[in-house]
Amino acid sequence: MANKLAQLLVIEPANELKFVGPFCTAVSSYMRLTNPTDHNILFKIKTTAPKKYCVRPNCGQLDPKSTIEITIILQPFIFDAAEKNKHKFMVQSMIMPDGDVSPEQLWKDVNPDDLMDSKLRCVFEQPVDNNQASSVVPLTATSTTANTQTASATPNKNESGVTSMDSQLAGNMNNEEEKLSDSSLVQEMKKLREAESALRHENLLLKEKLLRMRLDLESSKEQQMQSASSVSSGLGSSMSAGAGSSGAAAAAAAQYQNPYSPPQLATQQQIPIIYLAAAIAMAIFGLILGKFVL
Structure with a gap:
């Protein structure tokens, strides 16, 4: 069997991940990965109890001389001493080859012998209870030491x-x-x-x-239009009435004639007839006078 490759990443902590209770709520622990090489390194984090942990990020790529912090959250659970220190984590890594390669495909096709892996175990620590921290003082045969022990035990209680x-x-x-x-x-x-x-x-x-303002505006517009139409119709009726009255007055004036004044046509026709009659009379008188003179 071929020897496993040495881990190139620097992992902190190197061996243990500590989780301090109480575990009735979520408890967090942190891991730091550092790439000290000049290569791009792909990493992936696995655990033996995936349903009890939330790892962010659980995979990725580390550039040369770069560092990333991993947050590991332990979900709430009922602490069992028999389950203590059974959970483990493993950090797998590999050097990313040159070229345009998909990391997902690399993880699928990689040979397990080409992977670098490091294992860490989980340590659960319960907080110290003050009630259980009191020390026990041994009893002696003498009553003096017993009384002293009783007196010293009372303040502790x-x-x-x-x-x-x-x-x-x-x-x-x-x-x-x-x-x-x-x-x-x-x-x-x-x-x-x-x-x-x-x-x-x-x-x-x-x-x-x-x-309401819109309705009032529309009603005012309608009233203005109605008043304008009524004014225009009044003006038209008054103008037609005036024209009719003026025509009627002209007709009445044309029909009216003063009975004492001679008609204008007769007077205008009478004047040239008188001149004509006078001219004819003068001509006849001239003829008669010329006959007598001759």
């Missing part, structure tokens, strides 16, 4: 009681802060909803006002 009371008070304070934060959030939500309803009501009022 009181101290543990004070510690538990402090933890209860801290928990109560946290609960009150959570309640206050929840009530403040509820009040803010109520204020936001009231402001939203007020804005909607104001928007409706503005829309109604705009609609």
Whole structure:
């Protein structure tokens, strides 16, 4: 069997990933990968319990002389001492060849002997409980040492009681802060909803006002058009009435004639007839006078 290639990446931490409880919530740990070479190196991170961990990023490419930080999140679970230190991680890496090559295809086609891998184990640590940290003092045969032990044990009990009371008070304070934060959030939500309803009501009022203004404008336009049409029709009727009255007056004037004044046609025709008669009379008188003279 061929020897495995030595890992070129510098991994921190090198052997263990520590996760400090309590594990009722998500717990994070960090890993740092450094590429000290002059080659581009592809890496991939695997674990024996993929459903319990979230790794970001779980694969990628490291440029020469570059570093990347990996975040490993342990999902909440019920801690079991029998499961302690059973989970493991493995960092696989390989040198990326030159040319336009897909990393996904490289991982599929790579020979396992060409991979560089490093293994790390997970270590779970529970926080130290103050109640369990008290030391046990051995008993002696003499009553003096027993009394001393009893007297020394009593403050420890009181101290543990004070510690538990402090933890209860801290928990109560946290609960009150959570309640206050929840009530403040509820009040803010109520204020936001009231402001939203007020804005909607104001928007409706503005829309109604705009609609009324449009209706008033249209009605005023219609009234102006009606008044303009009535004025034009009045002017037309008055003009026609005036024309009719003037025509009637002219006709009446033409028909009316003063009975005492001679008609104009007769007078105009009478004047040349008189001249003609006078001329004829003068001509006859001249002829008669010429006969007598001769």
